[in-house]
Amino acid sequence: MASLNVGSLGEYIREQRRNAQYSLRQLAEAAGVSNPYLSQIERGLRKPSAEILQQIAKALRISAETLYVQAGILEERRGEGLELRASILADPLINEQQKQALLAVYDAFLKENAASGSTPMTDGAATQHTPLEDR
DSSP states (O other): OOOOOHHHHHHHHHHHHHHTTOOHHHHHHHHTSOHHHHHHHHTTOOOOOHHHHHHHHHHHTSOHHHHHHHHTSSOOOSSSSHHHHHHHHHOTTSOHHHHHHHHHHHHHHHHHHHHHTOOTTTSSTTSOOOOGGGO
16 A cells, blocks of 8 residues: 555645635534644644545545545555445444455455456356355
């Protein structure tokens, strides 16, 4: 994964906040974070979690994936699993280490498929399986 680029992330969030005509206090309230914490994010002093980025994105009415890419959590790709990645990163039921492990496994599968030239739809992996009782 890419390193977190908090400086430009904060600048990007500030720009989006201003475009939405929100004060810092209004966005903090809408996102459910403290005013000082949001200020620190905007100034590049704090590294927000994926969950906080999702809350900020929701309050700004922008895609969480956009903030993940700005933060360096996700690489900018052409639709390659972005929804899945965003869902994993936003899941409150697993911790950050578990999220990174899931993303690493997913990336390994993508690399394996790219190296072999296969896709799930062409190599038989997407065929339906019958329940054990029917076999």
